[in-house]
Amino acid sequence: MMRAERRMRVAGAGAIATAVALSGCAGTQPVAEAGATVSYVDGIYEARGWYGGLPSHQDVTLRIEGDVVKDVEITTPAEDETSLGHQQRFAEALPAAIVGLPLDEVNIDRLAGASGCSEGFMNALQEIRTRAAA
Numbered sequence: 001m002m003r004a005e006r007r008m009r010v011a012g013a014g015a016i017a018t019a020v021a022l023s024g025c026a027g028t029q030p031v032a033e034a035g036a037t038v039s040y041v042d043g044i045y046e047a048r049g050w051y052g053g054l055p056s057h058q059d060v061t062l063r064i065e066g067d068v069v070k071d072v073e074i075t076t077p078a079e080d081e082t083s084l085g086h087q088q089r090f091a092e093a094l095p096a097a098i099v100g101l102p103l104d105e106v107n108i109d110r111l112a113g114a115s116g117c118s119e120g121f122m123n124a125l126q127e128i129r130t131r132a133a134a
Helices: 002-026 079-100 117-131
Strands: 041-050 054-065 068-072
Touching: 002 041, 041 117, 054 079, 054 117, 079 117
Parallel strands: none
Antiparallel strands: 041 054, 054 068
């Protein structure tokens, strides 16, 4: 019976080590032990997400309740007509894509044809996750 317990502990430690090692690829998102989820403090959080070579940015305001996204607002500050169009389409599509999702499950790669806007949003989201972690 002692052997079985040791194997379980080693496997558990390995899973935690793997989770910690993989978290380096995820930026500054809080890391939970294997099988656990991160809890977030309810509230309204704001962050600026940078993207692109110019660089461009978006200001994101996110309301979190019970670890779930309840509302999102995003600025569209671009002055260039093409960039502004991308930002506006992204901002219009974003609420339908994330409101109601657990914060840990939000992952936008490309939305409304705007991969750069997605990058800026995810940049801001990482900051919000870090600040909101309980």
